[in-house]
Amino acid sequence: MRYFLTCIILVLYTAQVYxxxxxxxxxxxxxxxxxxxxxxxxxxxxxxxxxxxxxxTIVVGESENGPFHGAKYSAANLQSSDPGxxxxxxxxxxxxxxxxxxxxxxxxxxxxxxxENGKTYYVQVIAHLPSGESFPSAIAxxxxxxxxxxxxxxxxxxxxxIFSLIILISIFLxxxxxxxxxxxxxxxxxxxxxxxxxxxxxxxxxxxxxxxxGSVSTIAAVNVLSRVANRTAEFNTELRVANNDPxxxxxxxxxxxxxxxxxxxxxxxxxxxxxxxxxxxxxYAAALDGMMVRDRPATNIMMGYFYAESLLLAETGASIxxxxxxxxxxxxxLPFFITTCDYxxxxxxxxxxxxxxxxEPKLLxxxxxxxxxxxxxxxxxxxxxxxxxxxxxxxxxxxxxx
Amino acid sequence: MLFLRxxxxxxxxxxxxxxxILVFYIPHSGAQALEQxxxxxxxxxxxxxxxxGIYSLMRLHWxxxxxxxxxxxxxxxxxxxxxVMFVLAIYNDGQGPLSPQVIDSGPFVWMFDNVQVPAxxxxxxxxAFFIASAAYRTFRARTPEAAILLVSAIIVMIGRVPIxxxxxxxxxxxxxxxxxxxxxxxxxxxxxxxxxGAVATALRIIFGIERxxxxxxxx
Numbered sequence: 001m002r003y004f005l006t007c008i009i010l011v012l013y014t015a016q017v018y019x020x021x022x023x024x025x026x027x028x029x030x031x032x033x034x035x036x037x038x039x040x041x042x043x044x045x046x047x048x049x050x051x052x053x054x055x056x057t058i059v060v061g062e063s064e065n066g067p068f069h070g071a072k073y074s075a076a077n078l079q080s081s082d083p084g085x086x087x088x089x090x091x092x093x094x095x096x097x098x099x100x101x102x103x104x105x106x107x108x109x110x111x112x113x114x115x116e117n118g119k120t121y122y123v124q125v126i127a128h129l130p131s132g133e134s135f136p137s138a139i140a141x142x143x144x145x146x147x148x149x150x151x152x153x154x155x156x157x158x159x160x161x162i163f164s165l166i167i168l169i170s171i172f173l174x175x176x177x178x179x180x181x182x183x184x185x186x187x188x189x190x191x192x193x194x195x196x197x198x199x200x201x202x203x204x205x206x207x208x209x210x211x212x213x214g215s216v217s218t219i220a221a222v223n224v225l226s227r228v229a230n231r232t233a234e235f236n237t238e239l240r241v242a243n244n245d246p247x248x249x250x251x252x253x254x255x256x257x258x259x260x261x262x263x264x265x266x267x268x269x270x271x272x273x274x275x276x277x278x279x280x281x282x283x284y285a286a287a288l289d290g291m292m293v294r295d296r297p298a299t300n301i302m303m304g305y306f307y308a309e310s311l312l313l314a315e316t317g318a319s320i321x322x323x324x325x326x327x328x329x330x331x332x333x334l335p336f337f338i339t340t341c342d343y344x345x346x347x348x349x350x351x352x353x354x355x356x357x358x359x360e361p362k363l364l365x366x367x368x369x370x371x372x373x374x375x376x377x378x379x380x381x382x383x384x385x386x387x388x389x390x391x392x393x394x395x396x397x398x399x400x401x402x
Numbered sequence: 403m404l405f406l407r408x409x410x411x412x413x414x415x416x417x418x419x420x421x422x423i424l425v426f427y428i429p430h431s432g433a434q435a436l437e438q439x440x441x442x443x444x445x446x447x448x449x450x451x452x453x454x455g456i457y458s459l460m461r462l463h464w465x466x467x468x469x470x471x472x473x474x475x476x477x478x479x480x481x482x483x484x485x486v487m488f489v490l491a492i493y494n495d496g497q498g499p500l501s502p503q504v505i506d507s508g509p510f511v512w513m514f515d516n517v518q519v520p521a522x523x524x525x526x527x528x529x530a531f532f533i534a535s536a537a538y539r540t541f542r543a544r545t546p547e548a549a550i551l552l553v554s555a556i557i558v559m560i561g562r563v564p565i566x567x568x569x570x571x572x573x574x575x576x577x578x579x580x581x582x583x584x585x586x587x588x589x590x591x592x593x594x595x596x597x598x599g600a601v602a603t604a605l606r607i608i609f610g611i612e613r614x615x616x617x618x619x620x621x
Contacts, residue, residue, distance in 0.1 A: 034431040146430045153427050160601070167602050171611060214444070216600040219607065219615060226614035246455030247448055255615060272465060276458040280518070282525035294473050308529060315532040318539075329596040331589050336533075339540040347592040351599030354614050355606070362611050366602045373598045 021135040022125040027142035035117040035146040053130040060103040061122045072102040084152035084402025152402035167369030174365025186343030193323040197298035203238035205297040209304025221303035223354030229256040233263035241274040244284040285309035289316040302326040314340035412610040419608035
């Protein structure tokens, strides 16, 4: 009888240990990184009353037989908290993971040793119960290495490639047949605005906004500047380009100079026409407002990325009666431009401006590609909304950025 | 000569553009190091360009002072401000020009905090009056669109102040709905177009289709 009871107690204890011991422990390189990191995965424990009070520690050793040292790791989370790495499957809510990048130096516990690439480490997960008992898992081996592709960005890569191909195919097709491009009022009015400045004998003022040359909107603004400079050279109208970034200024000087050269009017180009105003936002706004009030340009062109200075510039321009054409992809400033300017290029129209003004088939093809891309996105948006309403998240997951 | 003026910049734009795209997807330390290196180049170019910027600023204002153009006294103040701040930056709160710039005390910081910052704040505060005058012009309900804008603006404005809730609980709710549904939908629509436009512009430049940034357009 005593033997029987002892056996039962031993079986129950073993079952208890088995239930508390972390199971399904796997370790491997952390994907999508530059190495020096190991991901440890183990099963979420079977549900019971105290399951949420279990805490875990991870130990790392350089040999399978130990010694093991405390690891520095990210908090243990369910895999479902990182869908970029683990996906959206149901099993992700039944697995825990943690990432280890350092462990305690055995010779000096105050120091940490970083995980090295290409070296095998042995990892153990220890579960600590509220009762104070600890249950170590089986040992798992892992090796960290550098990755050549960030798989969490696969959707971004595929979608970006598809849209790029649509645009490139449109550019190719545009050379073979004429394309219809919708009318953009602000750009149609550009010649009229420059003509007005010519008739009045007053200058055209061009402002770039505050973004640096690294911003696509500034690049688009410089492209528009090139077209504007071509026209002002042809019309023999004074052009003033006010900058707040020295790199943008240097690029603009070259662009305007080349445009005057190409228009056959190199003599009309003045180095002083493209100048630096101020690098500070409101100093820039104050200086430009002063120029507007003193010089009274007939046309103000504001293209690029603007912040709070947009209304200061546009309202001053409106008060002097200048024709104002603005273009920005900063949607917070669009309402200010729409209310104060005669014409406003909204968002993508800024990027389209240069191509639209050039009327060159290849450039117009890219605009067509943009429109096709938008149509595709629109269809996908409607489809995704319908599917999500029906409880299917597939499209939502495909278009989620990680 | 044409190679230096046209072909070489196009090759540089293509190579740098492709590097920029690829390093976004490659987490390898080599790719990341390359990206950091290019960022350093950018900073070095920006530092040299700043010298050009200062030269341009001085040249512009010196011309005005020399010709005694309208408002030339303001241009003179540019030189005064530049000289004072330059000397104070060199003085560096007594540490000299070779020490790291002192950023929490000293006359340079005092001048910045007590001249530049209040001047900026003054310009910013003017915005409130400009918003009022722009709103007045826009909200004259001459067209159906302007009328919709006027009604929406009134609802949003009243819904965001305590009196809105006093009038009716529906006013703050409607204000919130206008911001969260039609306004957000329009914003997202613009953002989608902007993103595709940015991709198209980048492709045009990387593949040398858009050359107007080199000046003069296509050939």
